[in-house]
Amino acid sequence: MIKRILFLAGVILASLSTNAQNTKFSEGMIGNIKPEGWLLECLHRQQTGLTGHPEALSYPYNTCLWAGYIPRIKQQFDSEWWRYEQTAYFTDGMLRLGYLINDEDMIRRGEDGVKYTMDHVQSNGRLGDYRLESLWPMCVFFRAMKAEYEVTGNKAIVDALEKNYLSLSLNDLVEGHRHILNIEGMLWTYGITKNEKLLQMAEEAFNHGGFPLDAKQISTEEYIHMHGVTYSEQLKLPIMLYIYTGKGEYLDLAIKAQRQLERNHMLPDGLFTSAEHTLGNDIDIAHETCNITDYTWTLGYFLEATGEAEWADRIERVIFNAGLGSVTKDFKSLQYFSSVNQIICTGSSDNNEFKRGSTWMAYRPTHETECCAGNVSRYMPNFTSRLWMHSDKGGIVAAMYAPSKVDFKVGDVDVNIVEDTYYPFDGEINFHFTTSHPIEMPFTFRIPGWAKGCKIMKNGKAASVEGAESGKFVTLAGTFRTGDVVTVKFTMTPQIVEAKDGQGRYVECGPLLYSFAIPENWEEDTEIHKNLNGKASENPDFKCWNITPAGKWNYALDKEMKGLKLKVDRKLLKSGVYPFDPQSTPLSIQVPVTEIEWPLIDGKRNPDTPKAGEVKVTGGKTKVKLVPYGATQLRVTVFPSL
16 A cells, blocks of 8 residues: 555646646545544445445355456346446445555455456457447446556556547447446546547537437426436536536536436435436435435536535535435445335335335345445445545645545645544534645635535634635635644534425434434344345345334424524544444434324335325324434434424
């Protein structure tokens, strides 16, 4: 690891040139960022959980991944590409996690896959196993290659990608399942090589159209019913074309496609309905775990391109809520589908039209379709690797917030910043600077859109920062030296939010949603479900769960909600416990509720949430405690309204 870190110190400023000029921020600092505090604990749980134990996920993760040919089994789909897509997801997440927490075994396994892929190039320069009829798996595996390049600077990676993309024809790009997504890697490679042919190919393919989220589809006002992952992935294409061309029409298309998604399909936890297609704003429809990763990855490009705080706010909302709410807190089981309200999670509880009554909403290491089991390994490493970015002003950007530290160079000056914070559980963030020499540089950070106020100080004294208002990135310029501390304090105020279309109300405070954690009964699910085609965890420590309610959940929020207060256990907050564990979360909010009629469907499936005018009172008033959504499994987040 020392070799990798030392190398990176010499390429920090050079990395700015790997992006086109049409960005406000630039990523690529994964080798410079180290997680701390609760974030480090979260990544360690991922290391000891699913990402560190691919055998627990069964096939195809119990293979060589991309470091060889993956043998085929009868239960796989007819297409060769399927198992390579899934293992590409996993390899990317594993490799990034390895870099962030210095896990040499994860790094070796990930880099072995990159090396094997480059050592087994097809005769026309194309990457990926020759048996694959699809170009989609390489779209995914490109991201692992990108991660290794950002840490090691291995030029052979860029050379191999350039030859790979130059081997493609227009027909290759516009025909075939998600082939158009090769544009992502093609543009990134162009940003380094400046080979105009790559840019020309990318524009020609996008403007040809014919794929689900093309310019023609975006430009209509039609309700878009589309496979959720396809929407998440293809949403990035126009924003990336804007980054590399500066053409405003691409930016307009990207924003329009995002606004359509928000208007028609968005759920309160920041993710859209995707079971498996976009299905409107109904809070009882789930979202696919793959989209936690794919959507936030795409939003990262929106953040880079525009430098607008909205996109960082949105990423945090998805990660802290939908993301951490879709896995058990030991990271040993995940849901394929998860939801803002989930009363029961068993092998027969799925309430969605797709696979209704099946295993898809259960917490388990193995699922009927394996993509989410691989993709779940990506979202926390992706989030961590984008906490810090370069600024087009030549300085550093604290893009999103979590305890961490970053090392970088400005000219010949070494700079280290430690971000000391309990965010998102507390609104105070302290940035501690260490420099080899005093250095004048811009330091950019974000005032979230939800912040009701912000106090900015440098070394204990109020600092005047131009444009300091909610929903903005602001820049503190000046000289920084060892011992300097920049403090920002955001006011977090609980508020009641009305869900769309009279579907109820929910409570949020800062970037966190608050849920009633339904009392739970956990039983291991040992049933051999036919839909799993014989797949089972190969590690007995990784279990499949039936989680059923062990207490009441059938509550509606009262109309009178005066004096809503956030209770913060500061002793617990500072104790070092993992704050997303249900028993040790330091935040809670008491709310008044009334018992209502709200039974399970057939005693075994998640019930629909009663809508306005449908609520039937069955009991008296009481108070319940709400905790952060990410600290729950069974939960009520959106309450019916009386």
